Every structure is written in C-alpha cells, then in structure tokens.
Amino acid sequence: MKLDCKHVWGYISDYIDNSVDPAVREDIERHLEHCEICSAILDSTRNILILTADERTFEVPVGFSEKLHRRLEEEIKKDPESGEK
C-alpha cells in the first residue's frame, strides 16, 4: 500500500518500537526511501529517544542514594519483626 506522510507520522512511534506489522513496515520503508521530510522526522525522534534514555539527561539528585539508605537503615533497625510478616 502506498502511504502518505500523515500515515507515516502515525506509525513512527510504533516503527521505532518495532511493533508494526511486517507488511506496514515495508510500506513505511518504501516511503522513507524517497521522503526526506519523514526520514528527518524519524531520525530526530529516534535520536531524542536515545538522548532521553542516556543517564546523563535525567539524573538523580546528588546524595539521593546515601540519604535513602540511611532512612532504610533506620526503618530496618526500628522494626525487628518486619522480616516475619
């Protein structure tokens, strides 16, 4: 099936997740071969997701882990029965 740009945009998210039917995937790829606009939308979206997944982009606050484990230690110490629940 011949897809137009709007159809392709609707599939880009699922295409990136590799969750479109093989037949639709082929149609999308055929479209991408000749459509520079949709290729750029796909590339930019995919790259944004790569940046998103990078641990440097979304970080936990400094000292979070230390504070958390101190609090857990207090909890563990104050409830001697918790292991028996």
Next chain:
Amino acid sequence: MCGDSAAHFFMMTTATHNEAQTIARILAGEKELFHDLIRPYERMVYLTVFAMLKNETEAEDAAQDAFVNAYRYLASFRAESKFSTWLTMIAINQARQKLRRDKKVGFESIEETIEDNDGEFTPAFLTDWREVPLEALERKELREALQKAVTELPDKYRQVFSLRDIQGLSIQETSEALNMNPGLVKIRLRRARIMLQKSLVPFLKNTPPAYRRFGRAQ
C-alpha cells in the same frame, strides 16, 4: 559496568533469579539485604515520582517513602509481576497520594475511551537531522531543552513517556504499572514523542529546507 553484551545478558538473567532468592532471605530475617535488592532501582523509582511531582525535594521524599513501603510490604510481593514493576506501582501510588494531599489532582481518574484523533499531534518538519546522538549528548543546551520539554508535557503523556522512554519499561510493563490498556499506552506514547520532537526542533542542528525537491508534506 560491563561492556560485553553476552556477559551483561547473563548477569541480568542471573539477577532476576537472584532477586527472588534475595527476597526470600530478607523475609526470612536477613533484612540488611534489602539495601542490595533495591540498589538497581533507585534511579527508576526516583524518576517515576519525579515525572509526577516535578519537584526534586518532593520527589526525593516520595521515592524514600516508596522504598520504605516496599520494605514494609515486601511479604505481599508475588512473583506474578516483575519486582521492578511492583516497585514502580508503589512509587506511582506514593506520588498520587502526595498529589491528592496537596490537592494537585493532575492525573485524571477516568480514562478517555476515544483518543483516536491525532489531528493536532503533528511533528515539526526539519529536513535533515543526522547529528550523531553521542555528540549531541555533549551539548548541555540540548539536554536542558529536553528536560524542560519533558517537564512541560501534559501529565498523562509525561507519565507514560517517563516509564517507557526514560526508565525503559516495555509497553506491557508500563501498562501494568499504570493499570492502563496497552493500546492507550501506545497512543499516549506516540503523542508524547511527537510533542517532544516538535518542541525540540529549534535545538536540533538543521540544514536549510529542501522543500523544493520533495514538496510539502501532506
């Protein structure tokens, strides 16, 4: 920690197996092991609550509370879902309680049944963005723009995006954690991604438009 992917896979598989054993040992009295059990999930839980509360201090407190609750109710964990999904559900509940207490009811309780009109969710055009992600990551400006754009997403989209794309949960895990139909997860994810693409275009390295060659997108 380990660059070799086969070794990494082996470690992950072993980790899931070890997790069940660790939980059994904690429940049998080796409570100190709880520290090790949750270490791999600190970031995940923090970012889950941060996506909902949008405030560092509140997110730190809610994440701590979530882990304390996980400790207290560890005996109720059933291996039907993954430990990470169970933790995520506790974290979401914790943040929801906090929002309710503060009367910031940002998360709708009724799911829309019809979300099929994507008309207003169209991506922005740029003609070429082939910047290597690793190089782009070095650009602080882009990282900050991304953080801001995610924070500004409507709540229902940010929550799905955070679980799926920041924390790396699968669609299935995301839908379990939110108790939401996987189809709706996919729709919200698609819209969140398009919105982010749109708001980040000004920060992406671009080349002059080449519409003349390809015409306008229809």
